[in-house]
Structure formats: C-alpha cells, structure tokens
Amino acid sequence: MMSSEIANVVFLAAVFVGVIYASRILETRWPIADVPYSEFRDDWLAVIMSVGLANLLAPIAAMIAGKIANFTGIGWVRLPTEGYWWYASLGFVLVAMDLYKYTFHRLQHAIPFLWSMHSFHHSANAVTFITGARHFWLERVLADALLPIMAILLRVPPDMAIAAAFVFFLPDTCAHLNVRIPLGRFVTWINNPQWHRIHHSALMEHRDKNFAAFFPLWDILFGTAYVPKPDEYPATGLVPAERVDIINSVIWPIRHLRHRASKNELG
Ligand SMILES: [Zn+2]
Numbered sequence: 001m002m003s004s005e006i007a008n009v010v011f012l013a014a015v016f017v018g019v020i021y022a023s024r025i026l027e028t029r030w031p032i033a034d035v036p037y038s039e040f041r042d043d044w045l046a047v048i049m050s051v052g053l054a055n056l057l058a059p060i061a062a063m064i065a066g067k068i069a070n071f072t073g074i075g076w077v078r079l080p081t082e083g084y085w086w087y088a089s090l091g092f093v094l095v096a097m098d099l100y101k102y103t104f105h106r107l108q109h110a111i112p113f114l115w116s117m118h119s120f121h122h123s124a125n126a127v128t129f130i131t132g133a134r135h136f137w138l139e140r141v142l143a144d145a146l147l148p149i150m151a152i153l154l155r156v157p158p159d160m161a162i163a164a165a166f167v168f169f170l171p172d173t174c175a176h177l178n179v180r181i182p183l184g185r186f187v188t189w190i191n192n193p194q195w196h197r198i199h200h201s202a203l204m205e206h207r208d209k210n211f212a213a214f215f216p217l218w219d220i221l222f223g224t225a226y227v228p229k230p231d232e233y234p235a236t237g238l239v240p241a242e243r244v245d246i247i248n249s250v251i252w253p254i255r256h257l258r259h260r261a262s263k264n265e266l267g
C-alpha cells in the first residue's frame with residue numbers, strides 16, 4: 001500500500017469517527033426518545049453484519065454490474081456543464097435521484113420480496129443515526145449489482161457526482177438522527193428526523209407515509225404525506241416488535257416471510 005493510500009484510509013477513518021462522535025453528542029443533548037443500550041447494541045450488530053457481508057460479496061456485485069454496463073452502456077444522456085449550466089445540471093441530478101429513490105422506496109414497501117429485505121431497516125426499535133446504515137446485506141449487493149439506473153441514464157461528471165452525494169448526505173443520512181429539531185412549518189420543505197420518524201412509526205395511521213429521502217414534496221404530490229404535529233414523535237419499529245441477532249441478520253427475509261405467512265393466517 002502506498003503512503004498516500006494509507007493517508008487516505010486514515011483520513012476517511014477519522015472523518016467516520018468524527019461524524020459518529022458528533023451524532024452521539026447531538027443525540028445525547030437533544031434526544032427525541034431515550035434509547036436503551038440493548039437497542040443501540042442491536043443496531044450496531046445489524047450494521048456490522050450487513051456492511052461486512054456486502055463487502056465480502058462486492059466483487060460478485062461488481063462483476064454483474066460490469067456485464068450489465070457492457071450490455072446497456074452508461075451515461076446515455078449527457079448533461080450540459082458549461083458555466084452556470086453545471087449548477088442547473090446538479091439541480092436536475094438531485095431531483096432525478098430523489099424521485100428515483102422515492103419510487104424505489106415505495107416499491108420496497110409494496111412488493112413482498114423487497115419488503116422482506118427492507119423490513120430489516122424498519123426492525124430498528126429505536127431510530128438513531130446508526131439506523132441509517134442498517135440495511136439487509138443482499139439489498140446492498142443487489143443495488144450494486146443492478147448498476148444504479150441513474151448511471152445508465154445520465155452521464156454525470158465525477159465532480160458533480162461527489163457534489164450530489166455531499167448534498168444528499170444531510171437530509172438522507174441525518175434523517176435518522178435521534179435529535180429533536182423544531183422546524184415548524186418548514187417540516188415539509190426538506191427531509192428531517194421528525195418527517196422520517198413518521199415513516200418508522202409503529203402506529204397504524206403513519207403506515208406507508210413519508211417515503212421521501214430529500215424532498216417531502218414527492219410525498220405531498222403522490223398522496224403519501226403525513227405532516228407531523230409540532231410535538232408528534234411516535235414510537236418506532238415493526239408491529240409486533242422484532243429483534244436482530246447474528247443468525248437472523250443473515251437470514252432475515254426467510255424469517256420475515258414466515259412471520260408474514262403466520263400473520264396472514266390469523267388475518
Ligand atoms: Zn421504508
């Protein structure tokens with residue numbers, strides 16, 4: 001490994017630790033809900049299993065993605081980047097990415113096969129910053145293997161891709177912060193912990209609401225918005241509540257499909 005690569009790894013690790021640490025300070029200072037240590041530990045276990053398994057399988061995902069890219073080609077549509085066009089194109093990329101995320105997220109709730117994996121994310125009984133990284137490992141592998149449709153459709157220059165990822169970080173990743181941020185009427189402007197908490201709610205009236213990753217406008221336009229009252233911070237998790245351990249973080253969908261079958265029998 002070259003020394004510049006080592007420096008990069010050290011830098012990224014430092015940023016990672018810094019972000020986690022900052023999130024803990026905020027979550028301790030202005031929490032929405034008290035999180036028992038056991039929930040916090042479960043969340044970390046789920047994230048480590050999921051990221052670890054997905055990384056092991058990354059070469060297979062990359063191989064499949066390569067084959068798809070060879071077949072379809074990538075970057076069908078070239079965006080203008082001269083002068084101020086760069087910003088207009090960035091805006092277009094953000095809106096397109098967000099609409100894609102919104103659509104895919106709704107499918108994850110509507111199609112049983114996808115829900116059997118996505119429910120792993122919703123099984124977090126306490127939503128904290130770490131929950132943002134809690135996704136079933138196969139979901140990650142499939143997303144990488146099936147080469148994001150955006151890369152096939154749009155030719156996004158590398159600097160714009162980095163800028164888009166950076167802009168997305170705030171509303172998307174930070175939506176899971178266990179931090180009370182009173183936004184008042186701006187709660188419908190940009191995704192935030194209260195908006196997304198409704199999506200994770202255990203209450204019936206919040207089910208399949210607030211899918212947006214960046215712009216709650218999609219929820220408003222497509223009829224899936226639930227605008228929370230100023231003090232509305234519901235309990236979160238699946239009903240009935242479920243917990244992860246090492247085994248079921250690997251075989252989650254099988255376990256969950258069985259649950260669903262027994263639930264259906266009961267009506
Ligand atoms: Zn969801």
Ligand SMILES: [Zn+2]
Binds near residue numbers: 121132196200
């Ligand atoms: Zn979430």
